[in-house]
Amino acid sequence: MATGGRIKKKPAGSPADPLWxxxxxxxxxxxxxxxxxxxxGIGDFNGLMGKLDYIVDLGATCIWLLPFFPSxxxxxxxxxxxxTNVHPSYGTLADFQQFLxxxxxxxxxxxxxxxxxxxxxxHPWFQAARNAPLGSPERDFYVWSDTDQLYKDARIIFTDxxxxxxxWDPVAQAYYWHRFFSHQPDLNYDNPRVxxxxxxxxxxxxxxxxxxxxxxxxxxxxxxxGTNCENLGETHEAIKAMRAAIDAEYDNRMILxxxxxxxxxxxxYFGNADECHMAFHFPLMPRIYMALSQEDxxxxxxxxxxxxxxxESCQWGLFLRNHDELTLEMVTGDERDYMxxxxxxxxxxxxxxxxxxxxxxLLDNNRGRIELLNSLLFSxxxxxxxxxxxxxxxxxxIYLGDRxxxxxxxxxxxxxxxxxxxxxxxxxxxxxxMDAIWGYEAINVExxxxxxxxxxxxxxxxxxxxxxxxxxxxGTLRFLDPSNRKILAYLRExxxxxxxxxxxxxxxxxxVQLDLAxxxxxxxxxxxxxVEFPAIGKECYPLTLGPYDFLWLExxxxxxxxxPEQEE
Amino acid sequence: MAKTxxxxxxxxxxxxxxxxxxxxxxxxxxxxxxxxAKAPACLQGIGAKTIVAYAGDNRMNGYGSSEDNxxxxxxxxxxxxxxSAFWIEIGAAQRAxxxxxxxxxxxxxxxxxxxxAALDPDTIRLLTEPVLSGSSDLMMPVYQTGKYDALIxxxxxxxxxxxxxxxxxxxxxxxxxxxxxxxxxxxxxSDLKSANNGEPQxxxxxxxxxxxxxxxxQAAVGTxxxxxxxxxxxxxxxxxxxxxxxKEAEACAPFWxxxxxxxxxxxxxxxxxxxxxxxxxDCRPMVxxxxxxxxxxxxxxxxxxxxxxxxxxxxxARLDVESFRMPDxxxxxxxxxxxxxFRMRRLSRSHLLGALTPLYLGWVASYAQEVGGATTQExxxxxxxxxxxxxxxxxxxxxxxxxxxxxS
Numbered sequence: 001m002a003t004g005g006r007i008k009k010k011p012a013g014s015p016a017d018p019l020w021x022x023x024x025x026x027x028x029x030x031x032x033x034x035x036x037x038x039x040x041g042i043g044d045f046n047g048l049m050g051k052l053d054y055i056v057d058l059g060a061t062c063i064w065l066l067p068f069f070p071s072x073x074x075x076x077x078x079x080x081x082x083x084t085n086v087h088p089s090y091g092t093l094a095d096f097q098q099f100l101x102x103x104x105x106x107x108x109x110x111x112x113x114x115x116x117x118x119x120x121x122x123h124p125w126f127q128a129a130r131n132a133p134l135g136s137p138e139r140d141f142y143v144w145s146d147t148d149q150l151y152k153d154a155r156i157i158f159t160d161x162x163x164x165x166x167x168w169d170p171v172a173q174a175y176y177w178h179r180f181f182s183h184q185p186d187l188n189y190d191n192p193r194v195x196x197x198x199x200x201x202x203x204x205x206x207x208x209x210x211x212x213x214x215x216x217x218x219x220x221x222x223x224x225x226g227t228n229c230e231n232l233g234e235t236h237e238a239i240k241a242m243r244a245a246i247d248a249e250y251d252n253r254m255i256l257x258x259x260x261x262x263x264x265x266x267x268x269y270f271g272n273a274d275e276c277h278m279a280f281h282f283p284l285m286p287r288i289y290m291a292l293s294q295e296d297x298x299x300x301x302x303x304x305x306x307x308x309x310x311x312e313s314c315q316w317g318l319f320l321r322n323h324d325e326l327t328l329e330m331v332t333g334d335e336r337d338y339m340x341x342x343x344x345x346x347x348x349x350x351x352x353x354x355x356x357x358x359x360x361x362l363l364d365n366n367r368g369r370i371e372l373l374n375s376l377l378f379s380x381x382x383x384x385x386x387x388x389x390x391x392x393x394x395x396x397x398i399y400l401g402d403r404x405x406x407x408x409x410x411x412x413x414x415x416x417x418x419x420x421x422x423x424x425x426x427x428x429x430x431x432x433x434m435d436a437i438w439g440y441e442a443i444n445v446e447x448x449x450x451x452x453x454x455x456x457x458x459x460x461x462x463x464x465x466x467x468x469x470x471x472x473x474x475g476t477l478r479f480l481d482p483s484n485r486k487i488l489a490y491l492r493e494x495x496x497x498x499x500x501x502x503x504x505x506x507x508x509x510x511x512v513q514l515d516l517a518x519x520x521x522x523x524x525x526x527x528x529x530x531v532e533f534p535a536i537g538k539e540c541y542p543l544t545l546g547p548y549d550f551l552w553l554e555x556x557x558x559x560x561x562x563x564p565e566q567e568e
Numbered sequence: 569m570a571k572t573x574x575x576x577x578x579x580x581x582x583x584x585x586x587x588x589x590x591x592x593x594x595x596x597x598x599x600x601x602x603x604x605a606k607a608p609a610c611l612q613g614i615g616a617k618t619i620v621a622y623a624g625d626n627r628m629n630g631y632g633s634s635e636d637n638x639x640x641x642x643x644x645x646x647x648x649x650x651x652s653a654f655w656i657e658i659g660a661a662q663r664a665x666x667x668x669x670x671x672x673x674x675x676x677x678x679x680x681x682x683x684x685a686a687l688d689p690d691t692i693r694l695l696t697e698p699v700l701s702g703s704s705d706l707m708m709p710v711y712q713t714g715k716y717d718a719l720i721x722x723x724x725x726x727x728x729x730x731x732x733x734x735x736x737x738x739x740x741x742x743x744x745x746x747x748x749x750x751x752x753x754x755x756x757x758s759d760l761k762s763a764n765n766g767e768p769q770x771x772x773x774x775x776x777x778x779x780x781x782x783x784x785x786q787a788a789v790g791t792x793x794x795x796x797x798x799x800x801x802x803x804x805x806x807x808x809x810x811x812x813x814x815k816e817a818e819a820c821a822p823f824w825x826x827x828x829x830x831x832x833x834x835x836x837x838x839x840x841x842x843x844x845x846x847x848x849x850d851c852r853p854m855v856x857x858x859x860x861x862x863x864x865x866x867x868x869x870x871x872x873x874x875x876x877x878x879x880x881x882x883x884x885a886r887l888d889v890e891s892f893r894m895p896d897x898x899x900x901x902x903x904x905x906x907x908x909x910f911r912m913r914r915l916s917r918s919h920l921l922g923a924l925t926p927l928y929l930g931w932v933a934s935y936a937q938e939v940g941g942a943t944t945q946e947x948x949x950x951x952x953x954x955x956x957x958x959x960x961x962x963x964x965x966x967x968x969x970x971x972x973x974x975x976s
Contacts, residue, residue, distance in 0.1 A: 452973065467822075470822070528971045529967050529970070
């Protein structure tokens with residue numbers, strides 16, 4: 001498409017619908033953890049290519065790749081040393097291009113990371129900066145100070161490892177600013193050349209055909225004294241510049257904000273549909289777990305009530321778990337204490353301000369709970385994001401450092417190394433999980449594919465079902481308010497499609513009377529089995545739900561009396 | 569959209585054809601003498617510009633010359649990439665002429681088979697008038713058939729489409745039909761290739777218009793195309809058509825899942841007198857094929873059909889020829905289960921559809937015996953009953969589509 005005389009770039013395999021991300025199912029994975037094709041113990045792009053059919057069969061439509069760039073790997077790749085290349089352990093740039101092409105051929109979109117708040121301290125920009133004279137353009141790529149007393153109001157994020165956001169560089173003879181690890185110096189967005197270079201990186205990947213970019217740590221781009229250095233106006237200006245470049249030059253691409261903030265503070269990252277297309281809804285995740293543990297819908301309804309409207313073309317990104325800890329930064333102190341007590345009995349399960357566990361272990365491997373939470377994920381307003389392995393109920397390893405316990409090799413089969421690699425087990429980048437409950441011999445793709453009642457097959461069905469109904473990705477949300485607070489009930493509506501979702505957050509049976517005024521005479525049809533329920537009348541609609549049960553009811557008009565053929 | 573190759577001089581003309589009332593798109597290379605002789609008489613009464621487009625490079629008058637506002641234009645027959653299948657080629661040609669009509673911004677496009685059987689004044693009037701007057705977006709023909717004619721359509725294409733898309737159209741995969749401007753736009757948006765694997769797709773005009781809520785009419789026409797697939801093996805024809813039907817169902821699932829019941833199509837013209845010249849059919853070979861299939865294909869059928877259906881088939885296989893009857897509900901569920909297995913790729917699609925043939929022959933044998941002594945009109949009632957059964961059984965399909973279960 002031409003705009004202002006320029007031809008926008010749209011490679012083969014790009015989605016036709018500019019709002020494709022609203023109906024998407026994201027699947028988050030790390031290349032290193034997925035499949036190893038050359039048996040060096042580390043997953044790679046060729047291995048991933050061999051597993052694309054699995055992702056397609058699952059029903060995912062967009063792969064989110066965690067960082068795969070050259071890096072010292074001191075923060076699992078979020079410490080980037082070269083923005084426009086592939087870490088040699090994972091393959092080459094040509095391998096990535098081939099992967100991208102093959103993914104597009106299968107109708108999959110691909111999202112990669114744009115980690116541009118900071119670089120690795122091994123990045124040539126930082127090496128040049130620390131050696132460049134004060135005031136030089138090279139030096140000015142990062143945030144330097146003679147004192148570590150600037151920006152004192154900015155909180156420390158990695159509380160387990162960092163004591164300050166400043167670190168002394170003996171070469172530069174100055175302090176440099178870092179919101180994360182001390183080996184991750186923050187880029188200086190007050191220097192226009194930084195944004196220019198970031199835009200070059202962005203264009204590099206979009207030109208290759210990447211469909212979406214996740215803007216990592218986006219609230220922290222700009223610092224100002226006297227503020228908490230988060231969500232500043234200048235940060236939004238930088239994002240707008242990125243979005244403008246995308247809109248001017250590319251069709252149907254998407255950027256997603258990682259802003260771990262309350263919903264009201266995330267709202268500006270959508271701008272007037274001129275910043276990010278999507279943003280994660282971070283605070284919802286812990287509150288879903290809290291609601292489940294307390295058997296009370298209030299934590300969910302409360303956070304959703306605080307969630308502002310967003311522009312029509314924008315979308316929330318929803319997830320139950322991801323590659324990081326289950327973050328508790330966006331809950332109150334009491335709520336945090338409760339969550340620690342409820343979900344991390346062993347202190348090793350905690351890290352920073354959160355809980356480093358996978359979905360299934362968090363839920364005590366209770367199939368009903370796992371299905372219930374996924375039903376919420378698939379029916380809440382937003383785009384669901386699955387974390388690799390959670391679709392088979394993979395476990396974690398709390399004895400590994402940092403967040404590596406949730407980044408273990410994908411469990412493909414009961415073969416050696418879980419079918420992930422043929423390497424000597426000692427060579428694997430991480431040990432596979434081997435215990436009796438969570439080990440790869442008990443939980444793996446091959447076994448679950450053969451088992452019609454497996455979690456994997458259940459997930460496939462649920463995803464396929466969700467994809468039949470655009471209301472889930474695009475519809476409005478209205479909570480009902482039944483007196484039984486163990487029941488969460490809400491209506492989704494989009495262009496005449498109406499779906500009533502009812503979930504029992506309790507471990508025992510629950511009755512509920514739903515006030516469905518305004519929906520009289522509609523017929524609820526249970527969506528999974530296509531079973532008609534009694535029509536809605538003037539009285540409250542009674543339902544009874546078993547432990548952790550959920551119902552998706554499509555509200556259909558009563559069947560019209562079909563007439564005979566009409567002759568003109 | 570179908571890639572249509574225009575001859576170079578027509579490419580220029582296609583950009584500036586002026587207002588076009590009607591495009592008659594011939595889906596292939598017709599006999600030129602017949603086309604030239606019949607077209608003017610058939611198009612009398614259509615005042616504004618009409619373009620007759622046909623496949624071939626033997627330009628007759630070339631675009632621009634005209635007789636009574638009728639212009640002739642040729643187009644290069646598009647290749648149905650990777651396929652030489654009969655219906656796929658027809659579908660590619662239909663898409664080509666619709667794309668041409670779209671490019672010319674025609675008010676309507678009448679698509680006709682290259683045998684020119686539909687090129688007669690009555691058929692053209694019946695199919696085009698409702699569209700040009702704006703009362704229908706799409707006009708489909710109701711061909712005059714005997715009780716033993718078009719049985720794949722009667723047993724599979726028509727009732728399956730009706731149940732899924734909610735429009736009671738007798739011939740959803742007709743050689744001839746007429747699309748108005750809005751239907752043209754919709755049809756030209758429908759992708760030539762399936763999203764999943766890039767295979768060529770047939771054109772299903774009724775489904776495309778139904779999904780956009782368009783008005784569909786049908787008219788009884790006297791057109792007889794003759795047997796198009798006589799030289800082809802039944803199994804090949806059935807496989808090709810069933811595959812196309814099931815692929816379309818896969819592509820349109822979000823739409824048809826929410827369609828309940830069916831709407832009658834607006835009917836134009838008067839019903840034809842049914843033909844009554846059908847000779848009795850010997851059902852024994854078909855029943856024997858069914859019984860042979862039940863012995864040799866049991867392993868395949870068990871991958872597709874649930875135990876209750878298998879039990880009924882075993883019972884059928886034990887019946888003698890005279891008492892052989894396949895209930896409509898059983899046949900409808902068999903078709904739905906094959907559609908599900910096709911979607912789930914439970915086995916190779918060609919093997920799967922090959923295994924449908926003996927079952928189809930079983931249905932034909934049952935139908936033939938039921939209507940053997942009946943008039944064509946009575947046989948048509950039987951076909952209508954089958955279509956209603958498909959509708960009644962649709963929840964069976966929807967529930968399994970939404971939540972597939974292992975069948976055995």
